[in-house]
Amino acid sequence: PWLGAGLGCLTGLFDYSLFSLLDVRMMAGDREVTPLIALFYGVSFAIGGWLVGRVAAQRVYIRRQLTAVAEARARAAQSEKLATVGRLAAGVAHEVRNPLAVIKSSAALLAESVPPDDAGLATAATFIQEEVDRLDAFISALLDYSRPRPAELQPARAGRVLERFTTLARGDAEIRGVALSLADESDGAE
Template identity: 35%
Template sequence: MAEAEGSGLREQDGGRDEYGQVSMKIATLGRQMRDTREIFSALKSNVDQIMSSLQDGLMLFTRDSRVVLVSAAIEGFLGRSRRELLGRTANEIFSSESSLGSLMLDAFRLRHNVAQREIEASNGRRVQVSLDFIQEKGTQIGALLTMRDAESVRRIEDEIELSRRISASGRVTRGVAHEVKNPINAIVLHLQLLRNKLQDIDPATSRHVDIIDSEIHRLDRVVQILVDFTRPRDLHLEETDLKSVLEEVVLLAAPDAEQHGVTLVRELPPDSIPVKVDADFIKQAILNVVLNGVQSMPNGGNLTIAARRNEDAVITEISDQGTGIPTSVQDKVFELYFTTKKSGSGIGLAQTYQIMMWHYGSVEFDSEEGKGTTFRLRLPLAEVRSTSLEEATAQS
């Protein structure tokens, strides 16, 4: 009897153990499912963020030519929203009436890759297009369409080439400047010794010595400016409100503007404009343009400083009512030492161009003789610049 009762208790304990193990396994499985959902949600969020920030237009197709992934840039190329494109097939998206559509439909029908080529999209933009079919173990499992703005690609390539040339010329210039400064210092020293030895120097000779001294010091300043201009700089990048930088520029330019009878007009948005820059350098770059505009208005007038967001960038526009820049010299405006003013140094606009390049920005202008000039300084917004730097770091 006792043995039977003991046996029954052991069976009950065994049943409870099995029940407990099953409950633990179910709880563990539940946690794993929740973790999986969280990981999937995070991955989806990351992919969506990447797709939104990509400059290239990307479309990922499944085996049956159905869209499963679209970058935000595609909307600009095809004129249709991402929501409208997702889930549709290539036949539903492209039309044989356009050169792009005809090219894509033929490629999907024949299952042939399209090497990168430049074509004209339906909106008139020149676009670089490529299509690559993805294979796994000899079987096509999908396709990736890539679209790039051809003009932007060429502009970036030109800027990279220009930066490479500036860097190379800077190295040569610093070496030459160093060699020039040594004899200049020797000439200054010996000129001073000559002055000391010529105690009773006649006025005519003294005037010639003074001219030599003045010109040697002027040459030394020119060489020093060249050295400073080509020296590599460390940028102290901080997130800054561009509006506050522009307000400071207005305060700094006010005395010159008042002297020339120029009224500074501000057209700034109510919201902050976050940019990640070296505030001192950017302030100097903008101030150079503002003062240049003020000095171009001998009869006074209005100089307008405006700022606006433009997609992933901010554009600062500085418009004067001055004499304008002659068409014949407009391609030399950003060259070091080039100036159309009698008292100009030819450094300001060259410095502005250099500073904007340091910040992955750009500067351009429109000018009409007798009516004035508008300079446009473009800087990436803070969040876009951070993303670009992270991508560059990851690639390097």
């Protein structure tokens, strides 16, 4: 905003200089009002410039806020999708695991009671048990996928984090009249 005000003042000063250079005189009756008109222009341009600067700064601020809202909505939608998958996975696990347990137990009983000379039936019983185990592992993987994972902590350089924060917060701070700067006070160590 202040840059716009300064440019407005400079425009008024330029106009006054141009009036003087061209020897333009503005009169009100028998009084010269050129300086008063130039002052009026300067103040008007300064106020207009300040307002334009303020609108531009607010536009940047609003754009950042809209971006933040859109990102928050996207995260909320993703969380809702994962929650839905989690509920679905829990329902599937409950509804499917019980019959799978019955099938596996029945296949185990069948495998124990197969006559020694019926290798085909023994193979089928073993195959059923293996497939039930495979389906159970799939259900476990589905449940694991739908559970929220804890955040992974990673080492970070404080200077880079602070630079990123300063860059992101600078526009909002300037709108509020606060100047942000980051001074490097390290002794060369990182």
